[in-house]
Amino acid sequence: MPNLAQELISYAERGQMLSAMQVSRFSPSEIRLAIQSLMAEDRDALAYALGDAGLALHPDSEDIVAITSLLAVMREDWPQAVDLLRQLMEMQGGQATVFTHAMLIRSLRCDLELAAAFDAAREGLARFPDHPELLKEYDALAATLGLGAVSITH
Secondary structure, eight states: OHHHHHHHHHHHHOOOOOOHHHTTTOOOOHHHHHHEEEEHHOOOHHHHHHHHHHHHHTTHHHHHHHHHHHHHHHHHHHHHHHHHHHHHHHGGGOOHHHHHHHHHHHHHHHOOOOHHHHHHHHHHHHSTTTTHHHHHHHHHHHTTTTTOOOOOOO
């Protein structure tokens, strides 16, 4: 099977784009790998377009939701990042990583949803007590919200 990233680059160099039908030949994990490859080659616009296509084709794929949430963060599209990260957290359930929690908190903060970011930090710390990055976010949000020293029950 052809490498999706190379196929996209080839089409783009000819001023064309792959159709949804052509992209649908590839699995969510192949799409994710192609997006990572495109980003590594500084072909951000192609990666974003492929992410949008992947999300349209595979909206329930954890691979696609994870990579497109990172793309949204990189684009500083905070509302989309928040939506996708919340969806990812739902998909992962109790297996959500500290990184996913931290990205959700950061995205909420950047989207100026400070109370929601504070709640997300509390939830993250309930799962990952004493994690330095989550504690730092929690303390900064508590100070910003005027909550002062707040104790977290583990």
